[in-house]
Amino acid sequence: MPSDAGRGGQPPPDPGSAQTPKDFARCLDELRKWSRRSHRVIAAKGKSSGHWLSPTTAANLTAGTTRPRLDSVLGFLHGSGLPAEQHKPWIAKHEELFPRQPAASRQGVSRKADTAQSMGSDAEITGPLLPNPVRVRFGAIPGEVAWHQPRQAEQMALGKVLEHKGQLTLAALLGIRGVGKTQLAAAQARDCIEQEYELVAWIDAESELIKQLASLGERLGLRRSAEQPPEQLAHDTIAQLGDRGGRALLVFDNVSDPDSIKDFLPVTGTVKVLITTTRRETIAMANIRPVEVGMFAPGQGRALLSAATGLPDDDDAGAVGEALGWLPLGVAQAGAYIKLNKPLGYRQYLERLNRKHSGPRVGLTRG
Numbered sequence: 001m002p003s004d005a006g007r008g009g010q011p012p013p014d015p016g017s018a019q020t021p022k023d024f025a026r027c028l029d030e031l032r033k034w035s036r037r038s039h040r041v042i043a044a045k046g047k048s049s050g051h052w053l054s055p056t057t058a059a060n061l062t063a064g065t066t067r068p069r070l071d072s073v074l075g076f077l078h079g080s081g082l083p084a085e086q087h088k089p090w091i092a093k094h095e096e097l098f099p100r101q102p103a104a105s106r107q108g109v110s111r112k113a114d115t116a117q118s119m120g121s122d123a124e125i126t127g128p129l130l131p132n133p134v135r136v137r138f139g140a141i142p143g144e145v146a147w148h149q150p151r152q153a154e155q156m157a158l159g160k161v162l163e164h165k166g167q168l169t170l171a172a173l174l175g176i177r178g179v180g181k182t183q184l185a186a187a188q189a190r191d192c193i194e195q196e197y198e199l200v201a202w203i204d205a206e207s208e209l210i211k212q213l214a215s216l217g218e219r220l221g222l223r224r225s226a227e228q229p230p231e232q233l234a235h236d237t238i239a240q241l242g243d244r245g246g247r248a249l250l251v252f253d254n255v256s257d258p259d260s261i262k263d264f265l266p267v268t269g270t271v272k273v274l275i276t277t278t279r280r281e282t283i284a285m286a287n288i289r290p291v292e293v294g295m296f297a298p299g300q301g302r303a304l305l306s307a308a309t310g311l312p313d314d315d316d317a318g319a320v321g322e323a324l325g326w327l328p329l330g331v332a333q334a335g336a337y338i339k340l341n342k343p344l345g346y347r348q349y350l351e352r353l354n355r356k357h358s359g360p361r362v363g364l365t366r367g
């Protein structure tokens with residue numbers, strides 16, 4: 001338990017006895033008092049746990065003036081410092097007092113939410129639960145690397161594949177390890193955020209894929225019960241992505257086992273799915289359109305080397321790039337190595353490289 005929450009060793013309040021929405025709001029206010037945190041602090045901490053929560057929303061939750069979304073309640077619980085293993089009764093009580101409405105009656109609410117958002121309001125939606133919270137950002141999109149080089153050819157090819165508006169698109173960035181697929185996908189995700197896509201989700205396909213999809217589902221307000229198995233919630237998430245219109249990007253990064261994602265590819269809707277993988281057989285699945293990612297062009301590699309090392313862009317720089325086959329990861333590592341070992345020049349670097357029969361450790365780390 002965080003040291004600044006629940007001071008005095010008091011147990012946190014129990015929402016079990018709440019009979020009405022007003023009671024639930026009172027319980028949340030008790031939780032706030034227990035945490036000894038202000039609405040503002042709860043909102044800030046709730047937000048950093050990945051849930052949408054503003055100070056106004058936090059205040060509305062404890063005043064009981066609006067119908068709370070599960071995502072906001074989860075943000076409030078996190079923001080209050082309530083340990084995650086104690087969230088269950090709150091989720092169950094929320095489900096009991098604010099049951100989900102049938103899809104047809106949710107439509108109007110979604111539009112209402114869009115309007116609230118576009119007006120810059122963070123007011124909680126009054127009415128049924130919001131199925132498609134607007135502007136969902138999910139997952140850790142890798143940042144731009146040092147000495148980043150634009151990849152015009154690949155970006156254009158990807159743009160072409162993804163350009164079809166209003167239809168489901170599945171694309172895969174294909175190439176050997178260290179060639180820059182993840183970097184390209186991350187640039188695409190940032191671009192979609194800039195274009196204000198309603199949903200941009202980044203799934204690291206190498207680690208706990210189902211857990212990540214389930215937690216995306218939770219963000220979308222899809223959890224049906226506290227006991228719902230993560231796999232079912234993950235499937236609900238994909239079904240909902242297939243149902244929703246609008247602009248959405250779902251990235252599966254570093255797919256090493258195509259089978260791991262095959263049951264989690266939307267089959268309807270307008271979502272754009274972007275996969276990064278070394279496995280060519282991935283594209284055999286479900287009409288996935290490939291975009292090949294190749295080595296740096298010499299100009300890109302040389303630009304990276306000279307930005308990293310501050311050395312003149314001469315033939316020796318070209319020789320280093322050649323020796324590394326212009327593999328982006330290798331070129332970046334060479335640049336970093338030379339920079340760290342100043343006043344090492346390109347020639348000395350090449351000598352060291354040649355002395356090591358196996359060459360430098362390029363292409364061995366995953367980004």
Ligand SMILES: Nc1ncnc2c1ncn2[C@@H]1O[C@H](COP(=O)(O)OP(=O)(O)OP(=O)(O)O)[C@@H](O)[C@H]1O
Pocket residue numbers: 145146147148149150151175176177178179180181182183184254276277278304328329330332333365366367
């Ligand atoms: N556009 C770029 N500009 C500068 N450096 C780059 C660029 N793309 C890739 N790199 C360098 O190559 C490294 C590997 O890139 P990235 O992780 O995107 O490769 P990958 O193809 O996804 O590899 P893997 O298949 O192992 O996941 C980066 O950490 C960076 O050092």
Ligand SMILES: [Mg+2]
Pocket residue numbers: 181182183253254276366367
């Ligand atoms: Mg990668």
